[in-house]
Amino acid sequence: MINVVAARATAGARTGEVDNRAAYLGFAFAYVFGHGAALLSKADLVTMPSWLPIALLATGILTGVTFAMTASLRAQRFASETRRRAEKLVGMAWVTGFTALALVITGLSTVFDNPDLQTVLWPAGSAIVVGLIYIAEGAIRGNVLHYNLGTWLALVAAGALFVSGPGFFGVLTVLGGGAYLLAAFLERRRLRTPAR
Numbered sequence: 001m002i003n004v005v006a007a008r009a010t011a012g013a014r015t016g017e018v019d020n021r022a023a024y025l026g027f028a029f030a031y032v033f034g035h036g037a038a039l040l041s042k043a044d045l046v047t048m049p050s051w052l053p054i055a056l057l058a059t060g061i062l063t064g065v066t067f068a069m070t071a072s073l074r075a076q077r078f079a080s081e082t083r084r085r086a087e088k089l090v091g092m093a094w095v096t097g098f099t100a101l102a103l104v105i106t107g108l109s110t111v112f113d114n115p116d117l118q119t120v121l122w123p124a125g126s127a128i129v130v131g132l133i134y135i136a137e138g139a140i141r142g143n144v145l146h147y148n149l150g151t152w153l154a155l156v157a158a159g160a161l162f163v164s165g166p167g168f169f170g171v172l173t174v175l176g177g178g179a180y181l182l183a184a185f186l187e188r189r190r191l192r193t194p195a196r
Contacts, residue, residue: 018075018141019191023068024149024184030060031177035123039169086140093136097129120161120168127157127176145190149183 034057040046041053072091076084105121134150137143153176160171 017191018071018143018146019187020068020071020146021184021187023064023071024180024187026060026062026064026067028060028177028180028184030057030064031180032173034058034060035169035172035176039166039173042169043166083140090133090136090140093133097133098126101125101129123169123172124157124161127160127172128154131155131157143190145183145186149179152179 034053037046037048037053037056041048041050072087076087079087105118105125108121109115109117131150131152131154134146134153136150138145138147138150156171156175156179160168160175163171
């Protein structure tokens with residue numbers, strides 16, 4: 001079974017395709033368990049240490065990032081020079097996007113003298129940045145699923161800002177985590193469909 005999965009991953013890499021299933025599942029874990037734990041904690045439904053939601057979120061994010069980078073680097077080995085250059089440029093957008101986000105959140109929290117803003121701005125802002133980068137990656141790779149997932153994440157995160165209290169985390173848990181789970185399911189079919 002492991003050899004079959006490895007063979008499929010290698011075959012996908014040779015065509016320049018990026019298999020995002022493992023990354024999507026890592027990010028789904030972050031959303032469902034990280035934001036889900038924050039929802040339960042902030043709604044006083046479950047008593048838990050304050051560090052637990054952040055630890056669950058970080059675990060999922062680190063797992064997702066590791067799998068995403070591995071899949072992307074594997075696919076780039078067989079890609080054209082132009083495609084590799086485009087992938088590197090969009091890869092740098094992660095650094096730019098999150099540096100800008102950190103400055104925005106720090107600035108807003110300082111100007112309005114409200115450190116609690118960070119509680120909602122980090123999750124929402126991160127999902128917006130990720131969504132926009134997914135849109136760029138989807139366009140470069142011709143991956144409509146990735147592009148649509150990015151669009152959905154950016155809109156859901158922006159819309160979640162209109163929901164107050166623990167419901168904010170509920171929106172991210174259900175609509176964000178659910179989107180990642182659906183994308184992981186649909187990714188298998190996308191990889192099996194011949195390119196046109």
